[in-house]
Amino acid sequence: MGIKGLTKLLADNAPKAMKEQKFETYFGRKVAIDASMSIYQFLIVVGRIGTETLTNEAGEVTSHLQGMFTRTIRLLEAGLKPVYVFDGKPPDLKKQELAKRYSKRVDATEDLTEALETGNKEEIEKFSKRTVKVTKQHNDDCKKLLRLMGVPVIEAPSEAEAQCAALCKSGKVYAVASEDMDSLTFGAPRFLRHLMDPSSRKVPVMEFEVSKVLEELNLTMDQFIDLCILCGCDYCESIRGIGGQTALKLIRQHGSIENILENINKERYQIPDDWPYEEARRLFKEPSVYADDEQLEIKWTAPDEEGLITFLVNENGFNSDRITKAIEKIKAAKNKSSQGRLESFFKPVVSTSVPVKRKETTEKAEKETVNKRSKAGGAKKKK
Structure with missing residues (x-):
């Protein structure tokens, strides 16, 4: 929620605290992404028609893999450096909320059964989405996929949003990407919505700055x-x-x-x-997060081509040619993102501009001195 x-x-x-941005705005930026929220979106949207979802030959759902693979490649092609953060053990205080969600899924399952019996397509679509749950298997599948792609994965001790916010506050990433607004409540300096939206390529990213939120409010x-x-x-x-x-x-x-x-x-x-x-306040102010660099290995590597083909093609029935082409996209994208952000190219110019200017001024002064001496020498000869 x-x-x-x-x-x-x-x-x-606080309208000034939020602004629309394009993907390209974040070229070269490291972004911490709430993985479970993204997986949930993919299970709902990717390849879903009514109760039907993408599956492999064994009947296992692959919508989450398709969505995560495609969306991550898009991020990499835009020059972003994603870091995926997965939920750990939920706080005890959240158990009541999780129980409510479970109850709602049970009710939605009953409503879906009735909708299927009556053939009401709108009701089928609505209630089938409400039955979706991100399972441990979904998370494990995506962790494996991302590691094979060479994208860093962090398993948070508790809430993923809290860990994302901690990464942002410590300067390890530029921003946090999620759909849940509590990333701001955890104090993330920059928060992005719709970065992982799989429904349309035209949805702009919405950026929030917590300092401006506080200032405006x-x-x-x-x-x-x-x-x-x-x-x-x-x-x-x-x-x-x-x-x-x-x-x-x-x-x-x-x-x-x-x-x-x-x-x-x-x-x-x-x-x-x-x-x-009071306990809720404490969880927002002092959440359980990793701060030690040894627990937060953030490193982008080359994709494991053989591993990706085995996992996606052989085990999950993805098209071989498409995966091979996608791997080439990943390699090209990682080479592109390694170039760094545009402003970094101007740093040497700024640092050397003053000496160059001084050199030009000195050379000009020396020429003027030589000219003056030459004129003075000529005048003496005339005398």
């Missing part, structure tokens, strides 16, 4: 975290009756959740029993 309604809240109250980071908890997050229920705009108004007026609870009209707004907002 991420943070409920945060995108609209920022569009209405006139909030501190602690107040922004409280705002997100009030809007609704994965770690606890929100206060019934408080939406995004009301939450922003209350935070601006009272400064913190504690002060809001002291002043709120409890008859109008229903506060959940044993509301664990």
